[in-house]
Amino acid sequence: MSPANPVLVEATRGGLVESRHRGAYAVVDAAGRLVAARGEIGRVTFPRSSMKILQAIPLIESGAADAFACTPAELALACASHSGEAMHVEAVGAWLARIGRGEADLVCGPQMPAYVPAAEAMIREGRHPCRLHNNCSGKHAGFLTLARHLGARAAGYNRREHPVQQAVFAAVAGLTGAGEDMAFGIDGCAAPAPALPLQGLALAMARIAAPDGLPPARAEAVSRLRAAMAAHPELVAGTGRACTRLMRAAAPGTVVKVGAEAVYIGILPALGLGLALKIDDGGTRAAELLVAALLDRFGQIRPEARGDIADLLAPLLRNWAGDEVGALRLAPDWA
Amino acid sequence: MSPANPVLVEATRGGLVESRHRGAYAVVDAAGRLVAARGEIGRVTFPRSSMKILQAIPLIESGAADAFACTPAELALACASHSGEAMHVEAVGAWLARIGRGEADLVCGPQMPAYVPAAEAMIREGRHPCRLHNNCSGKHAGFLTLARHLGARAAGYNRREHPVQQAVFAAVAGLTGAGEDMAFGIDGCAAPAPALPLQGLALAMARIAAPDGLPPARAEAVSRLRAAMAAHPELVAGTGRACTRLMRAAAPGTVVKVGAEAVYIGILPALGLGLALKIDDGGTRAAELLVAALLDRFGQIRPEARGDIADLLAPLLRNWAGDEVGALRLAPDWA
Numbered sequence: 249m250s251p252a253n254p255v256l257v258e259a260t261r262g263g264l265v266e267s268r269h270r271g272a273y274a275v276v277d278a279a280g281r282l283v284a285a286r287g288e289i290g291r292v293t294f295p296r297s298s299m300k301i302l303q304a305i306p307l308i309e310s311g312a313a314d315a316f317a318c319t320p321a322e323l324a325l326a327c328a329s330h331s332g333e334a335m336h337v338e339a340v341g342a343w344l345a346r347i348g349r350g351e352a353d354l355v356c357g358p359q360m361p362a363y364v365p366a367a368e369a370m371i372r373e374g375r376h377p378c379r380l381h382n383n384c385s386g387k388h389a390g391f392l393t394l395a396r397h398l399g400a401r402a403a404g405y406n407r408r409e410h411p412v413q414q415a416v417f418a419a420v421a422g423l424t425g426a427g428e429d430m431a432f433g434i435d436g437c438a439a440p441a442p443a444l445p446l447q448g449l450a451l452a453m454a455r456i457a458a459p460d461g462l463p464p465a466r467a468e469a470v471s472r473l474r475a476a477m478a479a480h481p482e483l484v485a486g487t488g489r490a491c492t493r494l495m496r497a498a499a500p501g502t503v504v505k506v507g508a509e510a511v512y513i514g515i516l517p518a519l520g521l522g523l524a525l526k527i528d529d530g531g532t533r534a535a536e537l538l539v540a541a542l543l544d545r546f547g548q549i550r551p552e553a554r555g556d557i558a559d560l561l562a563p564l565l566r567n568w569a570g571d572e573v574g575a576l577r578l579a580p581d582w583a
Numbered sequence: 584m585s586p587a588n589p590v591l592v593e594a595t596r597g598g599l600v601e602s603r604h605r606g607a608y609a610v611v612d613a614a615g616r617l618v619a620a621r622g623e624i625g626r627v628t629f630p631r632s633s634m635k636i637l638q639a640i641p642l643i644e645s646g647a648a649d650a651f652a653c654t655p656a657e658l659a660l661a662c663a664s665h666s667g668e669a670m671h672v673e674a675v676g677a678w679l680a681r682i683g684r685g686e687a688d689l690v691c692g693p694q695m696p697a698y699v700p701a702a703e704a705m706i707r708e709g710r711h712p713c714r715l716h717n718n719c720s721g722k723h724a725g726f727l728t729l730a731r732h733l734g735a736r737a738a739g740y741n742r743r744e745h746p747v748q749q750a751v752f753a754a755v756a757g758l759t760g761a762g763e764d765m766a767f768g769i770d771g772c773a774a775p776a777p778a779l780p781l782q783g784l785a786l787a788m789a790r791i792a793a794p795d796g797l798p799p800a801r802a803e804a805v806s807r808l809r810a811a812m813a814a815h816p817e818l819v820a821g822t823g824r825a826c827t828r829l830m831r832a833a834a835p836g837t838v839v840k841v842g843a844e845a846v847y848i849g850i851l852p853a854l855g856l857g858l859a860l861k862i863d864d865g866g867t868r869a870a871e872l873l874v875a876a877l878l879d880r881f882g883q884i885r886p887e888a889r890g891d892i893a894d895l896l897a898p899l900l901r902n903w904a905g906d907e908v909g910a911l912r913l914a915p916d917w918a
Contacts, residue, residue: 252587252605259844259865262768264778266629267844267865270587270605294601357903371706382903433597434908443599509594509602529864530594530602568692568717573769 253287256527256582257534259565261574268579269534271510273525274450275542278458280425282447283521284545286582289447293526294433296441298507300327300387301473301515302423302452303439306415307390308469312397316347323476324483325386329506331486332361332381339483340385349392355406356382356437363486384437386483391416391439406439408432413440422466423455424448436508446524449513453522457515474515477503490536490560497553498543510535516548537563537576545583588622591862591917592869594900596909603914604869606845608860609785610877613793615760617782618856619880621917624782628861629768631776633842635662635722636808636850637758637787638774641750642725643804647732651682658811659818660721664841666821667696667716674818675720684727690741691717691772698821719772721818726751726774741774743767748775757801758790759783771843781859784848788857791838792850809850812838825871825895832888833878845870851883872898872911880918 252270259267272287282289304326307313313323322343330336344350359382361367370377379385391405391412400411407413417440421428426444435441456474459467477484478501485491485506494504503515510527512535523542527534540560543549549557565574587605594602607622617624639661642648648658657678665671679685694717696702705712714720726740726747735746742748752775756763761779770776791809794802812819813836820826820841829839838850845862847870858877862869875895878884884892900909 261629261776262766262778264627264629264766264768266768268863270864292599294596294599355904357905359903368706371703372709374707431597431599433599433601434902434906436902436908438902438904438906441596443597527864528603529605529862529866529869531864531866534864567769567771567773568694569690569773570692571769571773573771 251288253528254581255579256286257537257576258579259574259576261565266574269527269529269531271525271527271534271538272446273523273538273542274447275521275523275546276447276450276454277521278454278461280451284583290445292431292443293446293449293511294441294443294509295449295511295513295524296435296507296509297329297384298505298511298513298524299420299442299449300329300505301456301470301477301503302420303387303416304390304473305419305466305469306412307394308472309419309465310394310397310415312394315397316393318393320476321480321483322386322389323473324480326390327473327477327505328386328484329383330386330483331363331366331489332359332377332383333363333366333486336386336483336486337380340380340389343389344392347393347396349396349402351379353392353402354379354382354385354388356384356388359383382437384439387439388437408440417442423452425451446526450522450524453513453515453524454520455522457517457522458520474501474503474517493557493560494540494543497549497557499548499550502543502548504539504543506532506535512539514539514542516546518548519546521546533563533576536560537578541578541582586623588863589916590914591621592872592911593914594909594911596900601909604862604864604866606860606862606869606873607781608858608873608877609782610856610858610881611782611785611789612856613789613796615786625780627766627778628781628784628846629776629778629844630784630846630848630859631770631842631844632664632719633840633846633848633859634755634777634784635664635840636791636805636812636838637755638722638751639725639808640754640801640804641747642729643807644754644800645729645732645750647729650732651728653678653728655811656815656818657721657724658808659815661725662808662812662840663721663819664718665721665818666698666701666824667694667712667718668698668701668821671721671818671821672715675715675724678724679727682728682731684731684737686714688727688737689714689717689720689723691719691723694718717772719774722774723772743775752777758787760786781861785857785859788848788850788859789855790857792852792857793855809836809838809852828892828895829875829878832884832892834883834885837878837883839874839878841867841870847874849874849878851881853883854881856881868898868911871895872913876913876917
């Protein structure tokens with residue numbers, strides 16, 4: 249039994265603590281030095297969608313992105329967990345058409361858009377979501393682009409032994425320090441989901457924040473991906489989503505990205521730091537507060553934008569009548 | 584700092600543990616003897632909707648339920664967190680009409696039905712939910728019935744000093760052993776949400792399971808409420824919901840009831856036991872597995888019904904394509 253991670257976030261009601269979220273986080277520089285940390289940062293974690301920027305590296309390094317004239321918007325979508333809004337779905341559809349592929353080539357299943365107006369419009373009109381609506385469809389479009397460029401078959405592009413995933417795992421291993429034989433599960437979108445120590449995930453993000461120590465081609469690749477995400481926060485998540493709003497409020501070039509089961513990464517180029525966090529129980533509400541708090545603690549929220557994310561920095565809990573009944577707050581010894 | 588509660592439930596992916604839920608539970612008899620427990624069972628907890636049966640006691644004891652000819656179905660709705668299906672909404676509406684009250688008297692806010700087909704029909708038809716759709720509307724109908732019977736004004740029936748809540752807090756105190764001055768917050772439905780030790784919540788449920796030691800009027804009141812819930816599992820929650828399905832699969836007369844932020848109670852009349860559990864982080868998926876496992880451990884799942892709740896006893900996690908990618912399971916030292 250490893251020791252319990254500390255309580256990092258509390259939900260209150262009537263002035264009492266109602267629920268508690270434990271977790272761990274690491275903030276590191278590109279040399280791997282710990283700048284801040286709590287909890288068991290060596291624990292093996294599934295980064296899930298928080299690591300999509302790592303999974304997109306071969307798309308650039310292979311030359312596939314340039315061969316198929318991928319735009320920065322498409323690169324952002326390759327690193328996105330999008331909300332299934334028209335801007336996301338149409339862009340992924342157009343990208344696939346340009347490389348001679350289509351929705352039927354995607355292995356991710358259909359998913360209702362997270363953007364409520366889009367989901368409601370679909371229900372009203374009797375339409376059903378397709379695989380393009382899956383929040384990971386941009387990542388899969390990137391995989392299919394890479395497969396095409398490598399001359400590999402499209403079918404099975406999500407299998408660990410396929411050239412696409414071989415390249416992806418090599419890139420993930422290279423930046424995180426994990427072995428290429430790292431464990432993996434299957435993600436919600438049917439792609440492999442690598443598992444690695446939380447600290448390694450933070451290190452990879454620090455190396456993207458300060459890429460000078462990387463081989464030039466890799467430094468260029470991660471910088472292009474980071475810049476594409478930072479330039480298109482609305483494509484990385486969507487209208488009203490925490491990732492999108494935090495990136496808009498943060499210092500220029502900053503990237504944050506959520507992963508399922510309450511993982512978050514941050515890339516802080518202004519400081520040359522990377523961060524990774526995981527809430528033990530998978531509670532995304534706690535992960536969102538913690539990443540906002542870490543950006544704030546390191547001075548990465550632009551002062552004039554604080555008001556735009558006041559609800560992310562200090563979330564209130566309201567009842568169905570709209571009255572404030574509690575709050576989500578940082579636990580006393582979170583830092 | 585109190586010690587950390589044990590990990591009771593784990594979410595796995597690819598054979599590894601991805602997320603962990605800590606918590607506490609107590610199984611007690613009507614004399615308060617612990618039959619089984621894990622974690623810090625003295626910790627103050629908001630039972631939320633899991634305690635609706637306690638909040639409905641004055642509806643019976645006051646004579647209000649009989650004066651207004653409340654049916655067992657209505658008593659079940661008074662103790663319910665319903666899914667906003669037609670059977671729920673219409674029954675609460677008819678009940679309110681019979682006592683000369685209406686939707687406008689309810690202080691609970693409007694809430695989309697949890698039952699997806701009902702929500703989708705509403706969206707398709709351009710309708711909006713009203714307060715009758717709030718999962719707590721039956722509890723509020725009970726409060727309004729009590730107010731009417733007491734000759735108290737309807738307005739403000741959710742305020743702590745209103746005669747309705749005075750009676751409710753007295754009943755909660757009487758069965759749980761908490762003082763009437765117990766702390767409280769405001770619930771999602773704008774009613775007071777008492778806070779009390781988890782063990783006290785379990786004790787109250789044991790006293791309902793084996794009411795012989797209670798004053799006769801109270802014993803009769805809690806037995807009527809328990810029987811009403813057990814007779815109408817579809818009204819206590821709704822189609823496909825865990826509470827409904829577990830009650831149908833359990834020994835006759837058994838009641839289980841969820842509360843927000845991952846609380847569950849169980850009333851086991853066949854054994855004269857009560858149980859209460861709370862997952863620290865508010866993760867309902869873990870609370871549902873744990874209550875199913877506790878019913879099973881105490882032999883309260885009917886053998887011929889096991890197949891009906893196989894997915895509750897051993898939940899699988901699937902991706903958007905429908906493939907099994909992990910599971911929710913009991914942690915090694917849950918028992």
